[in-house]
Amino acid sequence: MGALAESYKDTLLEPQHIPLDYGSVHTLPDSHVWLDESDESPSGVHSTGPPVIDLADPDSARLIIQACETWGVFQLIGHGIPTKLMEDVQSEAEKLFDLPVDQKMKALRSPGGSQSGYGLPPISPFFEKLMWHEGYHIMGSPIDHAKLLWPNDYQGFCDTMVHYRSQLKALTEQLIRIIFKSLNINPDEVAWLKESQGLSIGLQLNCYPPCPDPTRAMGIAPHTDTSLITVLQQSKVSGLQVFKEGAGWVLVQPVPGAITVNLGDFFHILSNGVFTTVRHRVVATRIRRLSFAYFYAPPGDFIVSPVLSKDFGEVPRYQTLSVKEYVGIKGKHFEKALSVIQN
Numbered sequence: 628m629g630a631l632a633e634s635y636k637d638t639l640l641e642p643q644h645i646p647l648d649y650g651s652v653h654t655l656p657d658s659h660v661w662l663d664e665s666d667e668s669p670s671g672v673h674s675t676g677p678p679v680i681d682l683a684d685p686d687s688a689r690l691i692i693q694a695c696e697t698w699g700v701f702q703l704i705g706h707g708i709p710t711k712l713m714e715d716v717q718s719e720a721e722k723l724f725d726l727p728v729d730q731k732m733k734a735l736r737s738p739g740g741s742q743s744g745y746g747l748p749p750i751s752p753f754f755e756k757l758m759w760h761e762g763y764h765i766m767g768s769p770i771d772h773a774k775l776l777w778p779n780d781y782q783g784f785c786d787t788m789v790h791y792r793s794q795l796k797a798l799t800e801q802l803i804r805i806i807f808k809s810l811n812i813n814p815d816e817v818a819w820l821k822e823s824q825g826l827s828i829g830l831q832l833n834c835y836p837p838c839p840d841p842t843r844a845m846g847i848a849p850h851t852d853t854s855l856i857t858v859l860q861q862s863k864v865s866g867l868q869v870f871k872e873g874a875g876w877v878l879v880q881p882v883p884g885a886i887t888v889n890l891g892d893f894f895h896i897l898s899n900g901v902f903t904t905v906r907h908r909v910v911a912t913r914i915r916r917l918s919f920a921y922f923y924a925p926p927g928d929f930i931v932s933p934v935l936s937k938d939f940g941e942v943p944r945y946q947t948l949s950v951k952e953y954v955g956i957k958g959k960h961f962e963k964a965l966s967v968i969q970n
């Protein structure tokens with residue numbers, strides 16, 4: 628199932644790390660209060676967000692590389708993912724999160740097991756407070772967990788998710804090829820990209836339930852993704868913010884039909900820090916927000932080593948290590964992982 632299945636495997640989920648029955652909670656519990664009114668953390672709602680790039684634009688490769696250097700994130704239109712499929716994913720996910728909490732609990736992610744199933748984000752134990760969030764992660768076949776949710780009616784959900792995953796895989800690999808070329812890596816010589824063997828792929832369905840006190844709550848706490856690249860479908864409701872040096876937290880305002888692409892830690896290391904993994908968070912909202920994140924990482928034994936050149940620097944800023952080793956370091960050191968492997 629790939630190295631990402633091992634992510635955060637030693638961060639113990641305690642009994643409090645199961646989602647609340649959000650529908651029955653009308654005031655924000657203390658356990659979920661992150662910020663008080665005096666908080667003055669910068670909120671760059673007025674700054675312009677990351678670029679919107681049309682993949683059909685003949686200049687798209689250059690624009691993508693530029694966005695990777697300046698933002699680590701962009702929105703993509705002209706990506707070819709059928710609108711109908713995007714809508715089907717949205718409605719299947721709504722059907723899932725609409726289930727009574729007792730039903731969802733049947734598919735609870737098992738502690739120490741693979742990442743698949745229902746639960747709070749695996750990074751929850753790194754924080755004192757709990758996130759206003761419920762998630763459902765799919766790795767490998769979606770069938771076993773879906774059967775627990777809908778014993779007689781799981782096929783539609785599974786077919787949609789598997790179809791979506793295969794479409795996103797093709798798109799993601801197209802983007803990886805573009806970025807590899809700029810790193811002077813010949814994509815045709817990268818075995819896993821050609822043969823798709825041992826890849827780590829995860830599809831995370833995120834739900835941010837309606838929050839009674841959104842300014843004091845947190846949807847997903849600040850983090851960078853443990854991926855090469857993450858491809859995200861946001862719903863119409865905004866909530867995703869990225870941290871930009873000098874501007875603070877900047878909203879990624881969803882563009883209808885667009886897909887948000889962000890780089891993860893592995894592209895950061897490969898590019899010697901020139902293409903930046905983007906720190907992001909999700910704010911809580913009064914109305915429910917859904918999002919679907921597709922994480923793509925190379926096989927666990929793939930060696931990640933900074934590419935050196937005039938453009939990317941002659942001195943490696945990061946140590947050379949395998950994907951698996953980095954996943955282990957991230958699980959232990961979380962936000963400090965990149966500085967732990969810094970030279």
Ligand SMILES: C=C1C[C@]23C[C@H]1CC[C@H]2[C@@]12CCC[C@@](C)(C(=O)O1)[C@H]2[C@@H]3C(=O)O
Nearest residue numbers: 631634742748749750829831852853922
């Ligand atoms: C495929 C992945 C990527 C994971 C770990 C593993 C399974 C679940 C993913 C997320 C999803 C929610 C945010 C995040 C930060 C989290 O808590 O779990 C992600 C994390 C990462 O990007 O590190």
Ligand SMILES: O=C(O)CCC(=O)C(=O)O
Nearest residue numbers: 831833861867909918920
């Ligand atoms: O909900 C979002 O827009 C982003 C979610 C996210 O950061 C993640 O799943 O890693």
Ligand SMILES: [Fe+2]
Nearest residue numbers: 850851852907
């Ligand atoms: Fe993320």
